[in-house]
Amino acid sequence: MSGPFIISLFTTLLFGGLAIYFSFLEEKLKRNLRKSKQIHNQEKYQATVIQTINDKISYSLDIEKVVDVITGSVKNFFSYSAVSSLVLKNNTLHFKMHCEESVSQAFAEHIKIDMLSSLRALTSENVPSHMEEFLSGMLIDNTKQITPASFFHVPLTVDNKPAAIITIASSKTDMYSQQDTAVLYQIAHQASQSLTRLHEITRIEKRKLMSLIGSLVDGVFMVDVHSELTVINDAAKNLLNIQKESPTIIDVLSSIPQADMKAKIEKAIAQNTLIKEKEIQIGEKYVQIFITPVFLGETLQASQNGNKGPVIGASVLLHDITLEKNLSQMKEDFTHMMVHELRAPVAAMKGASELLLTNKNLSKDEQEQMLTIVHSQAIKLLEQVGFILDAAKVEAGKFVMNKTSDDLKKVIADQIQVFASQAETKHINMVSDIDSTIPLMEFDNVRIGQVLNNLLSNSLKFTPEGGTVYVTAAYKPEQKIVQTRVSDTGIGIPSDKQDKLFSKFFQIHENGESKSGSGLGLYITKGIIEAHGGAIQLESEAGQGTTITFSIPIGNPHANQQEEAEQEHFFHKDDIRFELPRQIN
């Protein structure tokens, strides 16, 4: 063996070894490069998909569309036989499967059943049974005896509730590694987060809107194009007398059948016009109704075109005008009363004086009779005007009592005397029982006299012949009051009218029957009693009789202060505001 041969052999071996080594390195490097290129591509596609998803979500919260984006992009990451999705939407399951290669029906069924049980496992709520299926891609070929050898599920949750499952399946085994599936999990997770966040935002906005709608004094409700009720506030429920927490359109329509709402809503939508109903009566309330069509008008395109977009329903506003209506009724009643109560005495004065002036044949007695009429009617008229003034004072809280130390027993007895002859004429028995221990007390004897006058007059008026009127008064030292009661066996007051008894213009009458008296009497009586710091109440039964009891404190309570004076006087349906002229006493 010569030296040069060994050197060349060694060199060859060395270079050969290096060459092999480097080629291995090259292979390794090439592999790494391919791998990182692959990863890079994956990441690029991942970013694209996520971007697309976010774009899609910004237009719609439709889970199905989002899932479609994901399943559509999946071929960029994996090779598979089929990709499927199971979406839970509107209480229906939507199953979609897209096949890259032909699979058998059994293959599809296997996947579907597995996805269903996954979904069921994820939620404690009932999964709906109604399922719609949609298959695309390569046709089903039942000759292919393949099974899903490797597959994995990726769940999508929104608001912590499972909303969909995406499944990748392949007929080949060991297809999907942890790393592979991680990509899809990440995408699904991102989508979940975005959807959940968007849901939260719309929920907050909706809550703000509902707060606003809920705070409205007017009633509001909205229906969609299918005439389903989408929104209703408490004010509307009150006006319509609906107690249900979540009423349906049926509840609403049946509460106001007289309004023919269905037809009107349809008309408003069809003709794109505001429909107004001037006055509808619901029970004891009067309501104005405004129906307006509502448009989508949100998309940029729609508003750019000057187009409001498609109509999405109608909003209905219920405006309570009961107060206004009652007011105009009260004004009418008041005018009616004034005309009668003031005109009658004046007409009598006119008639009597006319007779005196024109008829020279009147006897002395007849002349005196006419003059008496003029006089007494003038007194009656002044009395009537006085009542109106008193009522105004009660109303204004300026009903001042002139209290002096006096004997209530005497005031009561005097008034009973006033009505003695009238009672006798009508054959009504007046019975009195006045407690002799009633002490002297501070009260306005004129006004309390007026009270007794009013109560006795009413009792006599409404008690038929042969009846009885009881007047009792008792001293109650423990309560520091004197309680007085006027009771009769008269026609009584029906229970539905009792709470209005002490209000202005209250009279029991039917149409065509005499409206005698201004109806202010009891209102003023109550004002007088309360101005004394006392209380008054009514007991009555139609056909049985009426008892009115009032109490006056013995001591000196907050004297002339009328509590009503400072009370917030928001327009009450019982009120007509009397304006007290400045120079009046």
Added chain:
Amino acid sequence: MKILLIDDDQALTAIFQTALQKAGFEVITANEGKKGIEEVQNQKPDFVLLDQVLPDMPGNDILKAIKADDAMKNTPVAMLSNFGQNELVQDAINHGALDYILKYQVEPQDLVNKVNELAKQSQISAAA
């Protein structure tokens, strides 16, 4: 001639009664519906002045009762009205009232003239 005046306003009744009596009529009065109907039955007046608004029943009901009764239905009736021509008055006329008189506006002498006029009218038509 006997006139029945059915009205609950005491003052006005006294005035009308005096005026009519001075004009030669005999006047009886009733201050509520039931009594009024009784008086028509018992006293058989030649003319009735009937208030539209009475304490126990509407004047129009009394009118209808009178016109429904064979014995009473030919009695001429005029309504005493608060307000003049309105549904109530129209209803009365539809049920046989001859006319209406504004009770708060009529002068006593005019009332007398009107009653005379209406009485003559109904006598003419009764005779015909």
